[in-house]
Amino acid sequence: MIAIEHLSLRFHRGTPDERVALDDLSFGIAEREFLVVIGTNGAGKTTLLNAVAGSIVPERGRIMVDGVDIVPMPVHRRARFVARVFQDPMVGTAPALTIEENLAFASRRGVGRKFKLALTAQARSAFRDLLVPFELGLENRLQAAAGTLSGGQRQVLALVMATIQQPKILLLDEHTAALDPRTADIVMQATTRLVAEHRLTTLMVTHNMRHALDCGSRLLMMNAGRIKLDLAGVEKSKLTAPELVRRFGEEDEQILLPGEV
């Protein structure tokens, strides 16, 4: 159970550029909920994700994970609870390390590291099994540097890395935005697969309308640091693209990019 409580943050505080990013934001995320967050640029969705990840510290408010406030924790300490896939495929993996080294590296998130060989035959075969279902051939390239992979392959690897140790919450930061539409769909399929398989609590920020409609169990629409729309269950599944655009577009027509080009 995750609880966002009275989260507030203003950028450029005390200057003429002052802007509200998060405005006394409060909501809960239930166990195994797949929350999709959409909104205009500047609505606060990425700030919200960064606040949970720890790369931004809010001015006020708490982020409770199983009753513990993670706001005071530096990024490396909340890694025990939080896993993240970045928008930039370059950031989610370590390009100079091989695929298997990346997986071994990620597999120690939240459990600590020892002076013990990171790669064993057992670990390698486990990594292979993890990669096979994605049908990208990554399982046969374990010794290839991650830097040699395409953007889509890297995002899939980053997803596997983020979920190799079960997080309390998985953060997806527009993780298909830098990919071409076809690759974005492949990565999104991999995402729903992994989330379902590991029964993960997930917070996904996206600009992709189709992904927002098709994926997830709950939809949050943000505006000016607040929640404008919160749909779950049947309401969410009945939502159609025109309806979403209508409810969304009351203020801005350019909020969502269409899923296909």
Place this chain on the structure above:
Amino acid sequence: MQILLGFWNLVPITLVQGLIYSFVALGVMIPFRIVNIPDITAEGAFPLGGSVAAILLVQGIHPLIATALAVAAGFCAGAATALFHLKFRIHSLLAGVLVVTMLWSINLRIMGKPNVATFGLNDIFTWISDAIAQNLTLQILFFGVLLAVVLLLLWWMLHTEVGLALRGIGANAQLAPALGVNYLRYAVAGLGLANAITAFAGALSAQLQGYGDVSMGFGLLVNGLASVILGEAIIGRRTITAQLLAPVIGCLVYYQLTSLALSLGLAPSDLKLVTGLFVLGTIGWTLAGRGRARALAT
């Protein structure tokens, strides 16, 4: 012919020199290539190791303990550079310059004077065998074995979970914290380790030449860089094995090349200029060749 014979006669002693400085080249490579924080602390860590070892030997401390404390001092120097860099948010090269400058005074304080002789004292070589001090073949064997042990330990360490995290902060500084790695702690340990190795070379060097000297590290950093560049040009850096062997091979070749150049009539005083031009030339050539900075330049 005469010239080449002169060079040939110097090969063994140059080999000993190259083996000792291989530790320095390793200590230079680790911050640049593994941790990805450019660091020049080696220039001060080397005489620090020599100073600490020399003064402790004079005070009758066991050579093993003296050498171990010299290594520990080197670790502290590297750790200090990393802390200044990350805590005070100053560039790592400037942090290194500050530490090297302060180490000059510290080394003088440690020894109480610019140099301390250790002739006739019980040093690490006499402790192992009196024969080593006189015999170049034994010296080559000694340093060769020592280097192999250090390389094996480093190879093993870099393949452990901890070592993977150390390479992780160098490979992707943004990802590592998200995977639970305390960047500060690993950076401090990485630069500490590198300069501990350099100080180890300083301690051995002082004991071999029979004195510790405050100016004994001068120019070593650029020699180390040249060695790393040369070694990577020869065997590349695609794997950890190659990355670890490159500074060693580069260093051995580098000192033979300088020996050859000196035999051919290069004035010793011009050596640093030539080495500097070599480093610049290689970086410039790499830039021209690949269109972007992949060399040690940052």
